[in-house]
Amino acid sequence: MKLFCLSVSAYNGCPIYKRKTAGRKEVNGRAGNKSLLSTKQIAPFHGLTLIFLLGLILLTLFFRGQIPLWQSLALRYVSSVGLLFVIKLIYDRKVMGKAGVFLHHFSPIFFVIFIYTSLGDLIQHLQPDIDPLLIRIDYFLFGVYPTVWIERWIAPWFTDLMSVAYGSYYFLPVLLIVVLYLKGREQELNLSLFVLVFGYYISFIGYILFPAIGPRYTLTHLQTIPLEGSFLTDWVRDGLNALEHNKRDVMPSGHTQIALIVLYLAYRYERLIFYLFLPIISGLILSTVYLRYHYVVDLFAGGGLAVGCMVFGPPLFELWNKNTIAGNSCRFPLHFL
Numbered sequence: 001m002k003l004f005c006l007s008v009s010a011y012n013g014c015p016i017y018k019r020k021t022a023g024r025k026e027v028n029g030r031a032g033n034k035s036l037l038s039t040k041q042i043a044p045f046h047g048l049t050l051i052f053l054l055g056l057i058l059l060t061l062f063f064r065g066q067i068p069l070w071q072s073l074a075l076r077y078v079s080s081v082g083l084l085f086v087i088k089l090i091y092d093r094k095v096m097g098k099a100g101v102f103l104h105h106f107s108p109i110f111f112v113i114f115i116y117t118s119l120g121d122l123i124q125h126l127q128p129d130i131d132p133l134l135i136r137i138d139y140f141l142f143g144v145y146p147t148v149w150i151e152r153w154i155a156p157w158f159t160d161l162m163s164v165a166y167g168s169y170y171f172l173p174v175l176l177i178v179v180l181y182l183k184g185r186e187q188e189l190n191l192s193l194f195v196l197v198f199g200y201y202i203s204f205i206g207y208i209l210f211p212a213i214g215p216r217y218t219l220t221h222l223q224t225i226p227l228e229g230s231f232l233t234d235w236v237r238d239g240l241n242a243l244e245h246n247k248r249d250v251m252p253s254g255h256t257q258i259a260l261i262v263l264y265l266a267y268r269y270e271r272l273i274f275y276l277f278l279p280i281i282s283g284l285i286l287s288t289v290y291l292r293y294h295y296v297v298d299l300f301a302g303g304g305l306a307v308g309c310m311v312f313g314p315p316l317f318e319l320w321n322k323n324t325i326a327g328n329s330c331r332f333p334l335h336f337l
Contacts, residue, residue: 042088043104044320045193049111050084052201053077056115059208060122067125076118080111105181108193109174112200119204120245123211130210131218134251134295147215147292151225154290159229162290163236165283169255172262172277179270188269194320195313199261202305203254212250216292227291237291253294256302257309259284264310 042050057077064070090096091104138146173196180189227233259281266274288294 043190043193044317045108045190045197046084046088047320048194048197048201049108049115050081052115052204053081053084053111056118056122057081063126067122069121073118073121076114080114084111102181105189105193106177108197112197115204116200116249117245119207119249120247123208123246123248126208127211129212129248130251131212131214134212134297135215135218137297138295142296145215145219145222146289146296147219148222148224150290151223154225154227156229156233159227159291160232162283162287163229163233165280166255166287166291166293167236167240168280169259169284172281173258176262176266176270176273179273185269191314191317192265192269194317195265195309196258196261198313198316199258199306199309200254202309203249203252203257203302206252206301206305207246207249207254210251211248212295212298213247214250214293215295217247219292223292250294251298251301252305253288253298253302255288255294256285256299257306260303260306261309264306 057074060067060070060074060077064074067073087103087107090100094100096103135145142149177189177192177196180192227237263274263277263281266277285299288299289296
């Protein structure tokens with residue numbers, strides 16, 4: 001336990017380490033410990049990444065007998081933890097100036113993409129897919145298969161529109177973060193990053209617990225009308241098929257969850273962006289079923305988790321800041337709710 005605290009005390013101000021070194025400071029001097037205790041706390045959004053990566057390392061080691069590439073996977077996660085420390089040191093010591101600040105605030109994009117992609121080497125080896133259960137739930141709720149029923153509305157121009165809306169998911173959070181960053185709204189930026197990262201990792205946990213590949217694979221024998229459009233539809237579909245290494249990302253609908261979180265953050269902090277995003281996100285949520293990526297029950301789960309992240313994310317963010325080392329916290333007022 002002492003070794004663990006020594007390794008992470010610069011990040012979390014480990015209380016065990018602080019208690020055991022309190023007496024030592026008076027006897028041996030304060031120079032060494034003062035340097036350690038004055039180290040700034042890890043940013044809350046990076047703290048979530050650290051916790052999630054450690055959890056993935058433990059999960060990989062526990063199920064190593066089932067995961068063919070477990071050594072490579074564990075090494076990737078450990079390397080990412082190291083990279084997280086490097087980014088923090090660059091930011092704390094202002095090694096790269098403004099570039100370091102930019103890296104600090106936008107590095108969560110890399111970690112989210114990296115972790116999501118890595119799940120393709122993990123999830124499929126843990127437990128069977130639950131698509132049959134999700135199909136039955138949808139049919140129980142609606143008396144039809146939604147992706148089959150919606151075929152009556154299929155048209156090439158509408159398929160193009162839905163494809164563009166679906167693809168916007170990958171840009172909307174980044175656009176909001178960029179605007180807050182450029183305007184220098186650090187309080188709102190840090191809180192928004194925390195809530196978004198929290199939302200992503202909650203959805204990833206859902207993918208691990210409830211693996212499913214979606215109706216585009218499981219209900220093809222019932223679909224009678226192909227989803228055809230222009231080059232836009234082909235570009236989005238082929239691009240996603242090529243880039244998404246993890247295919248078991250259905251339950252919950254991360255598109256619905258993150259899009260709703262972005263919409264709420266925009267409403268609170270950038271009202272103009274909210275009005276611009278509202279029709280896009282409405283189309284995005286519809287597109288998840290129209291394009292056969294999700295069952296409707298996935299959308300319900302994603303919507304519920306979005307509300308949970310909005311309710312519990314800000315208090316967790318505030319709690320993290322209150323537990324930081326005295327003199328180094330960046331406490332922001334809890335005006336989010």
